[in-house]
Amino acid sequence: MKRWVLFFGVPVIGVFCGGTAIAVVAGLAAVGNCSSSAAAAPSPAAVSAIPADLLSIYEQVSARYGIPWEVLAGIGQEECDQGRNPSPACTIQPGSQGPGTANSAGASGLMQIGVGGASGDAYDQLRGDLPDPSLGPHDPTTSIELAALVLIKDKGAPANQPISAYLPAVTAYNGTGPAAVAYANRVIADATSYAGDGVSAVSACETSDNNSTLIIPGDQAKILPDGEAEAPANAPPVVQEMIAAGNRLIHFPYSWGGGHGDPAQTMSQTDPNPAHWPGDQENGGPGYDCSSATSYVLWGGGYRDSLLGGSVWDSTELENVGRPGPGHWVTIYANAGHAYIEVAGIYLDTAAGEGNLPNPPTTGPRWSLRGTGPAGFVVRHPPGL
Numbered sequence: 001m002k003r004w005v006l007f008f009g010v011p012v013i014g015v016f017c018g019g020t021a022i023a024v025v026a027g028l029a030a031v032g033n034c035s036s037s038a039a040a041a042p043s044p045a046a047v048s049a050i051p052a053d054l055l056s057i058y059e060q061v062s063a064r065y066g067i068p069w070e071v072l073a074g075i076g077q078e079e080c081d082q083g084r085n086p087s088p089a090c091t092i093q094p095g096s097q098g099p100g101t102a103n104s105a106g107a108s109g110l111m112q113i114g115v116g117g118a119s120g121d122a123y124d125q126l127r128g129d130l131p132d133p134s135l136g137p138h139d140p141t142t143s144i145e146l147a148a149l150v151l152i153k154d155k156g157a158p159a160n161q162p163i164s165a166y167l168p169a170v171t172a173y174n175g176t177g178p179a180a181v182a183y184a185n186r187v188i189a190d191a192t193s194y195a196g197d198g199v200s201a202v203s204a205c206e207t208s209d210n211n212s213t214l215i216i217p218g219d220q221a222k223i224l225p226d227g228e229a230e231a232p233a234n235a236p237p238v239v240q241e242m243i244a245a246g247n248r249l250i251h252f253p254y255s256w257g258g259g260h261g262d263p264a265q266t267m268s269q270t271d272p273n274p275a276h277w278p279g280d281q282e283n284g285g286p287g288y289d290c291s292s293a294t295s296y297v298l299w300g301g302g303y304r305d306s307l308l309g310g311s312v313w314d315s316t317e318l319e320n321v322g323r324p325g326p327g328h329w330v331t332i333y334a335n336a337g338h339a340y341i342e343v344a345g346i347y348l349d350t351a352a353g354e355g356n357l358p359n360p361p362t363t364g365p366r367w368s369l370r371g372t373g374p375a376g377f378v379v380r381h382p383p384g385l
Helices: 044-049 052-065 069-083 122-129 140-154 163-174 178-194 237-247 290-300
Strands: 002-007 010-015 229-232 330-334 339-343 346-349 378-381
Touching: 044 052, 044 069, 044 178, 052 069, 052 140, 052 237, 069 140, 069 163, 069 178, 122 140, 140 163, 163 178, 229 237, 237 290, 237 339, 290 330, 290 339, 290 346
Parallel strands: none
Antiparallel strands: 002 010, 330 339, 330 378, 339 346
């Protein structure tokens, strides 16, 4: 179905869900599981300096390892100019396996990971801790993951601290002496310039009292009798935040075309308000449809800019979000008529897992143990999740 929708304040034709709303899982905060890295939107300087694909990877690796994305991006700037350095040792090759081409000191990839020689062999030492040990430093995600592991395991970096707290670890990343200190000062200066106004995601500590999400042991989210979900302790903070975002939507009705109004209202992570837009055409009054609910959960996880460009995507657009295939923690299912999301093993899907798109729908964004698909859906996931 086609529908007028506002993108960046301009009315355009968009395809919306045919009759279901999607829901998302995520968990936050009642226990103070805060993620400082997920709470800051990229500054204009960051958006200008860092290619969008890399920015998304920095953010997702940050969510996984607790190192501020700005610090990781600062290292990427210093080492290889965000992949623009023409040296073969800096070439970005997604999917590349093995150590790849290294410089004369034995450093390889975007983050100049040691693969032998004077730079050491962090790649061989740490590859067993990677999600995919077959990939090498010329794969951008792997390179950034390896840099985070070097900072944590080799250089003693803390988790989820302010940018300035990483100066000692970043110094050690480059070595010792005045040159290493100057290197670290440049990285921290760049990282500070990348930090934005903190509106791209809600910190776990900022969940409102009536929407706080409990953390439970393990990897699997749990749906409570009242419809809210508890988040697993082993999930990255960004995933817990997505569950909390889904919990903020479960009392809203389904509304075809709903939730695609002003993002400041509809995507607010403290007081979501779909507003009665675009008016009488909404099915059932103000509420959320499948794609706006999915967008809301992604915004809640900090993907406002890196994946969605500050907008509210329709279901057809969500067929191209993130990376192909299912994710470990988060999977998005989309086609021209419907979209829904799986987070830590549960689904936000207005079809309530029955395999049918209700017409008219009788519910709104709700957690379920089953999703409508996956048959007939394009399957995607946020990078790193």
